[in-house]
Amino acid sequence: MHTNTYHLAAGRLLRVWRDKxxxxxxxxxxxxxxxxxAVAAIFPMDIAPNISAVFSKVVVIFGLTPSI
Incomplete structure (x- = not known):
């Protein structure tokens, strides 16, 4: 019984391993x-407030309000 279960499990594992x-x-x-x-390592951490400010201006320009 255990041998049959082992062979079934091994067969399924091989099929998953070979599946591309x-x-x-x-x-x-x-x-x-x-x-x-890589991008997180290259860009300085002080750029985040600048990006946030740009997106805030875009929100104001389009008159969008974030839904909380």
């Missing part, structure tokens, strides 16, 4: 994560 259908998605996710870390 989602490989592109994983590669793009890893690339996005790497770029996020």
């Amino acid at each position: 259908r989602a490989q592109d998605l994983v590669e793009y996710a890893l690339l996005a994560a790497f770029l996020t870390v």
Whole structure:
């Protein structure tokens, strides 16, 4: 009984291991994560208030109010 269960589990594990259908998605996710870390490391931390100010001006220009 345990041997049969082991073979079924091993077979499923091998099929998942060999399946390449989602490989592109994983590669793009890893690339996005790497770029996020790289951008966070390159840009200075004092740029955040400037970006926030720009978005605040855009909100005022378009007359949008954030919903809380």
